[in-house]
Amino acid sequence: MVVTGESIAFFVLSMMAIGGGMMMISATKVVHMVLSLAFSLLSIAGIYVLLHAEFLAVVQVLIYTGAISILMLFGIMLTKHHVTEEDDQSPRRWHPFLSFLGVGALFAIIMGVIYQTPFANNEEVTQSYSLEALGKAVFKQYVIPFELTSILLLVALVGAVILAKKEADS
Amino acid sequence: MPATSYLALGAILFCIGLYGVLTKRNAVLVLFSIELMLNAANINLVAFSKFGLYANQMGQVFTLFTITIAAAEAAVGIAILFALYRNRNTTHADEFDTMKG
Numbered sequence: 105m106v107v108t109g110e111s112i113a114f115f116v117l118s119m120m121a122i123g124g125g126m127m128m129i130s131a132t133k134v135v136h137m138v139l140s141l142a143f144s145l146l147s148i149a150g151i152y153v154l155l156h157a158e159f160l161a162v163v164q165v166l167i168y169t170g171a172i173s174i175l176m177l178f179g180i181m182l183t184k185h186h187v188t189e190e191d192d193q194s195p196r197r198w199h200p201f202l203s204f205l206g207v208g209a210l211f212a213i214i215m216g217v218i219y220q221t222p223f224a225n226n227e228e229v230t231q232s233y234s235l236e237a238l239g240k241a242v243f244k245q246y247v248i249p250f251e252l253t254s255i256l257l258l259v260a261l262v263g264a265v266i267l268a269k270k271e272a273d274s
Numbered sequence: 275m276p277a278t279s280y281l282a283l284g285a286i287l288f289c290i291g292l293y294g295v296l297t298k299r300n301a302v303l304v305l306f307s308i309e310l311m312l313n314a315a316n317i318n319l320v321a322f323s324k325f326g327l328y329a330n331q332m333g334q335v336f337t338l339f340t341i342t343i344a345a346a347e348a349a350v351g352i353a354i355l356f357a358l359y360r361n362r363n364t365t366h367a368d369e370f371d372t373m374k375g
Contacts, residue, residue, distance in 0.1 A: 114275050118283045125290040125310055134300065141306050144287075148313050155280065155320045157334050160341075167341055172309060172348050179302050179352045183359045203296035211289040215282060223277040223325055230324050233331050241335050253342050260346035267353035270360070 114154055120147035134180050142173040156230040159238055277325035280317060288314035301358075301367045305351050312344045 124144025131137045145168040152161040242250055287310055294307030316337045323333025359365055 157320045183365045200297045207289050207293045214285040218281045264349045264353035268356045
């Protein structure tokens with residue numbers, strides 16, 4: 105395999121993304137988990153740039169690394185009293201091991217399928233990708249899903265406010 | 275880079291998220307892991323918009339919609355978590371067993 109700038113960038117970014125995910129799983133303090141998740145999501149934005157999806161990279165940084173990470177940080181700071189994930193003696197001692205076995209089996213199946221399937225390598229198509237074409241697709245071809253998404257966001261906003269509001273008489 | 279590298283990255287991130295969903299006790303961390311799984315699916319969509327059999331930009335449109343829905347899901351999930359925390363005073367997912375038969 106020839107070493108190009110793209111492959112080096114992909115290697116570094118994917119290592120950052122996977123390392124962030126691993127740190128999220130293995131960290132002991134919850135705030136460290138949030139930071140490593142934000143790091144992982146930021147690296148995924150870099151992966152989007154490698155895939156000629158620059159607008160998606162910006163959206164990823166804005167929404168995931170910005171908004172959702174801060175929302176999760178609020179979720180932790182408003183709920184937790186002890187900020188560490190303590191490993192007390194739960195009755196299901198074999199649970200992590202069995203989960204690891206199941207997830208490992210799923211991973212093996214997915215990788216087997218991926219590496220046995222032939223993929224077309226038509227890189228020249230991406231030269232025509234532009235923000236203008238993306239906007240035209242969203243606002244012309246997919247305008248009805250776009251409007252439905254706005255309704256869903258409104259419903260989610262109202263629902264989140266009602267759910268998180270304190271009951272008046274309790 | 276071949277398409278398999280991006281798909282493999284998506285698979286690895288999805289499996290990390292799935293392991294977190296299955297093993298974490300704190301419900302906030304379960305929400306984190308779900309976000310990681312959604313991101314892995316987004317990587318697959320964008321990768322196929324570049325490497326697919328009929329490669330075009332529609333994969334990026336689908337990813338935009340997925341990001342929007344994921345944001346709404348995170349907001350509603352956190353709100354449900356607040357309501358549960360106010361009633362039960364805990365965020366451990368295995369103590370929410372009121373609907374257990």
